[in-house]
Amino acid sequence: MPVPPSHVLIFSLLLFSIGMLGVLTRRNAIIILMSIELMMNAANINFIAFSRQLNNLAGQVFGVFTIAVAAGEVAIGLAVVLALFRNRDTIYVDEVHVMKG
């Protein structure tokens, strides 16, 4: 029995919400990056679900494309975190507020 799309959507919604809460509430930059991964994966799940529902491979292609971009994004994100740590001795994003007005 195929999994109905609504379940998949609810699941991806929960996943996205967890990721979003992680981005908004955690201080650690690495955790935030991880939370962003969660949100992106929730989006990927949506792509896959609607690809299957609509019989269109473009969604799956988009999912693979997203995973590839996410790998680059993580590389850059970690590099930023590394540079941050070297300069400021911290990776807590609330302590980094040089742009405060």
Add this chain to the structure above:
Amino acid sequence: MLGLLWAIPLLPFLGFLLNGILGPRLLPRRAVGILASVAVLLSFLVSLGAIAAIADPVALAAAAGGSLTTDAGHHRAVQTLWTWMPIGTSAQGTVLRVDWAYALDPLSAVMLLVVTGVGFLIHVYSIGYMAHEPRPAYARFFAYLNLFMAMMLTLVLGASLPVVFVGWEGVGLCSYLLIGFYYDRVFDETTGMTCADAGRKAFITNRIGDMGFMLGMLLLFATAGTLDIQGILAQAGTLGTGVCTAAALLLFVGACGKSAQIPLYVWLPDAMAGPTPVSALIHAATMVTAGVYVVCRMAPLYQHAPAALLTVAVVGGATAVFAALIGLCQNDIKKVLAYSTVSQLGYMMLGAGCGGFEAGVFHLMTHAFFKALLFLGAGSVIHAMSGEQDIRKMGGLDRYIPWTHGTFVVAWLAISGIFPLSGFFSKDEILAWAFRKSILLWGLGAGGAFLTAFYMSRLYFLVFHGRARFDKETRHHVHESPRTMIVPLVVLAALAFAGGVLGVPEALGARNVLGEYLAPVFEAAPAAGTAAPAHLAAGLELGLMAVSFAIAVFGIFLGWVFYAQRPEIPATFAENVGGLYRLVAGKFYVDEIYDRVILAPYYALCRAASWFDRYVVDGAVNAAGYVTLGTSYTSVGFDTYVVDGLVNLTGYTVRGASWVFRKFQTGVVQSYATAVVLGIFILVSVYLLTQGH
């Protein structure tokens, strides 16, 4: 010599310039005195020549040409030097202008000789009298004296009223300068008046008179259209009695100031603050007679104004008696002579006012001789007494200074009117004219004559006779004056003795030389309708003469009894009529009355004007200032708070807004993200909710 008319005033003026500029430092003392005297002597000689030239009508007519115009019939020569004030053309088409012109006729001839002759003698006398002055003061004195001569000669020779007025003001200036010659000295101990104050008093009192002179001049210009004296006099008949009277009275106001008549006589006694030669020259012989001269000069005008003429006579007669009364109780030798001068000037005015202009001029001349002599004699006495002027501290001087005494006797008898000295004839002629006019005026004149004889005798006996009342120190210094002072005294004594022969009345079987000489001047424009008073009968005239002679003798006799024989009489007399005595001794308190009645209100007016100026006028100016200041404060306030405020408000608004917005920019990325999420949530919610409907 007529062509040299211009040189007569100019010579002393050059003397003034030389002495004034070079005298104080460069010229030796001797040169200063000689220069000044020679300048006047040359004037005298030129005058003599010029006067000789107008005597002969034929030669005078031939002399006309160039700057000279002549009127042979009237023995008059006019020298026009230049056009002084070109005024323009009148509505009638006549050219209005004032020329700087000198006129010589018998009247100015007499004045010329008196002024330059007596002036020269006084200059010579001053060389000795002022010998103790330091050199700058000495030079200053002679410079002023020469300037005075120049101005007096301008006055006498002026052919038009403005030229006369220049001289008139000039002599006033010199009078002021010379009265205040000792400007650092106190003149009157009782009132604390300084010599400078006395000069100012003379100047200011004269100003009042000059105002009248000026107004008279302007009135004549407005009505007659000319200021040339002969031009005015020629029209005197057509001007109308009203204009003539007004103009004559206004000119007489000027004459009152200059010739010290009631009510403007008060300056002359204080003018005695000047050095004695000045008193002799300016305040006895010449300047003060300028008023009489002007009245005589304008005689035809006065003849057309009977009321003005009567005023002249009454004022003159009243002054003669009033001043003589005050003279009775003065103790300063010069003050006695000063009041005597006022009184004698009154005499001249009385003579002129009664129609006897030549009698006035005659007395002017004889008075110049004997009064100059009296003053110079007084100067010699003061010189001998080491500066003492109080006659109570003199006495018995006849032995010490015989020359001064001898000449003084001549002057004393002459002024008292003893036959055959000069004063007798001139005084008698005036009295005869007064008698013809009115017995009352004659009474005034006769009373004045009696008083004159009396106070002059008082002066004479107190000074030269009786016990010497000065201290040993002074007695030690008493000395006869130097020759430069004695010679002028002797010459003047001769003149005072014999001057009367020029005017011996016809009743005595002689010719009235002066009267005949002056006749053309006063007959130039015979009064229309008013016939000249008939000559008195010879018997009556002789009777009047006898009366005036008796009066003079009686006055002298009384003076002799009172002050030589029975010196205690005056004291008892003064005690018995104490009030009257104090009134006379206090000079009738005229000065005090003037102080209260004229000066006090005047000062009050000045103070009021000053108050008005300070508080009202200045107040208005200050108010304008305050208003401007207030406006500027308002303007500044508006600028600071409104204009700047608006600008600042913009800034504050922007700053406040930025303060609010800055709160959002925390720098914490998560808060931005939260905002984004919330925004999306709201947008989606709105979208979904609106989509449903």
